[in-house]
Amino acid sequence: FLEDVKSQAREQLQASESRYQAQRRVTQVLQTELLQLYSRLEMENPAASSSPAGGAESLT
Amino acid sequence: FLEDVKSQAREQLQASESRYQAQRRVTQVLQTELLQLYSRLEMENPAASSSPAGGAESLT
């Protein structure tokens, strides 16, 4: 019975782990997408690129 | 003793879940940021908007 409880706990932890991994993959895709967009914005609008960079600059 | 095993499993699961939740928050913020960028791209470059709009749709 104890083994039963232990293996149930292990399964729950694994499920949580795989949910986390799935969410991480989503994050990675979104981050790649974002980086591409930033560089496209800066290429297309070198003039306006001051504004995305400006967002970052206003932080300083 | 059984309670002990259970509570240990619960502690581990909680920490794992907290890591998952943080990853979810990250995804949400990334999505918001991406959507904002897309709409800005469209405003600034209405001609080139067809391809970023496709990108935005793939997110929804």
Added chain:
Amino acid sequence: AYYEKMGFRGVEEKKSLEILLKDNPLDVEKLCTFSQRFPLPSMYRIHVWKVLLGILPPHSDSHALVAGYRREQYTDVLEALQVMRFLHGATPQVEVYLRMFQLEAQELPRRSELTAPEEEDEDFLAIGKAMEEIVDDPVDCYWLIKCFVNQFNNKFGDSIPHLPKSLEHYLSLEDIRLLAHLKSCSALRKLPYNLWFPRCFAGCFPESSLLRVWDKVVSGSCKILVFVAVEILLSYKIMLMGMSKPEAIVQFLSNMPQENTDAIVTKAIDLWHNYVTQPRGAS
């Protein structure tokens, strides 16, 4: 002889804490009681705080696993903020912690609306800066700030507005003349409570003194803050009695001298033990 006795007591305390720390699972309640009663030995302080704040679970054999989760969570949040350009190389470390905290709490401003930290963030930043001085490892530091702030707000958020009243009460018992003076020049309501209570004296005291106050806060008392304030007033009594303008009093207390903060904290803890932890009716 006094120091010998104190030293001996210190060794005994350290031994009994070591015994508590060998328990598996750890008895969090006993650790709380220990931390309420004695100052934590500096070599165990961070570890005990992490357990009391729930960063590490009671079961010691889960510590490695959970610490790994904590580290990953830290990295995930930090990376995302960097990719989104919320942070750059020159962002001060406490501001990094603030943005991470905001992201996790779903309170992160939009990047297009991002400004320098607001006034409402000042408490977080003060606590963060002090914790930075106390803790070297950034992962530990972020988690300690986050859980310290969260626990403090959850447990004591409702009590904070009542602390000035409590201060008045204990000052009336300790020094009625000083209280009367502060009242008569209408300084009592203007004391720098906001620099004291919501940030647990971070920024008012050097970290070496702050640690012993935070031992009590982490282990579940916010009343200690009242006694620290009482002792601040008592130790500058002569100076305060000589001032009649409330602005001068506030000005002085907001920029307190840093010399005898250790003595203030020691007396404050003694006074707190007298009134609160030892049963004497008053609570």
